[in-house]
Amino acid sequence: MNDFDQLVKNAREAFAAALTPADLENAKALFLGKSGRITEMMKGMSSLSVDEKKTMGAAMNLAKQAIEASLGARRVELQQEQLNKQLQAQALDVTLPGRERGQGGLHPVSRTLERVEAIFSSMGFDVAQGPEIETDWFNFTALNTPQDHPARSMHDTFYVEGGTAQAPNLLRTHTSPMQIRYAVQHVKKHRALAGEVLTPDGLFTGDMPEIRVIAPGRTYRVDSDATHSPMFHQCEGLWVGEQVSFKDLKYVFTDFCKTFFESHDLVLRFRPSFFPFTEPSAEIDIQFSSGPLAGRWLEVAGSGQVHPQVIRNMGLDPERYIGFAFGMGPDRLTMLRYGVNDLRLFFDGDIRFLSQFR
Ligand code: PHE
Numbered sequence: 001m002n003d004f005d006q007l008v009k010n011a012r013e014a015f016a017a018a019l020t021p022a023d024l025e026n027a028k029a030l031f032l033g034k035s036g037r038i039t040e041m042m043k044g045m046s047s048l049s050v051d052e053k054k055t056m057g058a059a060m061n062l063a064k065q066a067i068e069a070s071l072g073a074r075r076v077e078l079q080q081e082q083l084n085k086q087l088q089a090q091a092l093d094v095t096l097p098g099r100e101r102g103q104g105g106l107h108p109v110s111r112t113l114e115r116v117e118a119i120f121s122s123m124g125f126d127v128a129q130g131p132e133i134e135t136d137w138f139n140f141t142a143l144n145t146p147q148d149h150p151a152r153s154m155h156d157t158f159y160v161e162g163g164t165a166q167a168p169n170l171l172r173t174h175t176s177p178m179q180i181r182y183a184v185q186h187v188k189k190h191r192a193l194a195g196e197v198l199t200p201d202g203l204f205t206g207d208m209p210e211i212r213v214i215a216p217g218r219t220y221r222v223d224s225d226a227t228h229s230p231m232f233h234q235c236e237g238l239w240v241g242e243q244v245s246f247k248d249l250k251y252v253f254t255d256f257c258k259t260f261f262e263s264h265d266l267v268l269r270f271r272p273s274f275f276p277f278t279e280p281s282a283e284i285d286i287q288f289s290s291g292p293l294a295g296r297w298l299e300v301a302g303s304g305q306v307h308p309q310v311i312r313n314m315g316l317d318p319e320r321y322i323g324f325a326f327g328m329g330p331d332r333l334t335m336l337r338y339g340v341n342d343l344r345l346f347f348d349g350d351i352r353f354l355s356q357f358r
Helices: 003-017 021-032 037-047 050-089 108-122 150-155 177-194 246-260 308-313 330-338 343-347 351-357
Strands: 159-163 168-171 211-220 231-241 266-275 278-288 297-306 322-328
Touching (some): 003 021, 003 037, 021 050, 037 050, 108 211, 108 351, 177 231, 177 308, 231 246, 231 330, 246 266, 246 322, 266 297, 278 322, 297 308
Antiparallel strands (some): 159 168, 211 231, 266 278
């Protein structure tokens, strides 16, 4: 091997040993730089003869070209290596498990309300919504519960701005104000169609389709324990016509309960009670004949025949129109259906509890 071959070989080895672009540039300087080996050898040629210079020069050029080629190749190699390293560092590991997205679901009480609405809709009831901030008139007075009526104290509630000093607005204590709101709209619509057939005191006594409606929603009272929450749900029911009686109430409500609980193993009891807006009035209790609650009477609704004064406040003639109303607790129905014994669990917003109902 002559000196040039040796030089090329040394250069190749030096380039191969360079592991970074900076190392490679340093190695290049050793061979091709201003004071590198090639420059040194060129300087050494000054003492040679012309012929010798020719052959040596040609050989040296070849060596120089070979070194440059090797340098270029190593540069490309290092670039590629660096690129590979970068790609590896930024690699996306598609085998990692993805981040799970939490799956939501309907609140158990919302599920109950959907069921209640579906069942009553199938029996021909309309579903109505009303305001949660009520006036004294709709929440109490129109429901035959005037100022100072003792029944008001059971409904102690949250008063809000608006109304008058003696009769401030309030968060509704029950869904019963919807009896009046809905009936008044219904009567207004059909009075015009029937041609304003009125009693001497201006009550409608003409023909109209029956009122059949439920009104589910949030209600509020100053109450809090395992079975009472300051915010709770009610669902009002109202059926007013000419031939509607307690018998219909009993049939409709029993049918509803059997459908809701998907069971025929239950009986209902109508226990005499008092509400200012119904006469007579009854609490509706339910008893299951099997399951964990078998044999116990559980109160699920208040009910009664709509009081004649309330019929009047709807704008209807009580001599012609009669009906029944009920107000049930969807929260209680939800507790019974799922076997939950503390109402507050539903409203604490604890995902561990709620996710069981997804
Ligand atoms: N509004 C009554 C309550 O909250 C329930 C009820 C509704 C009673 C309709 C009779 C008729 O206790």
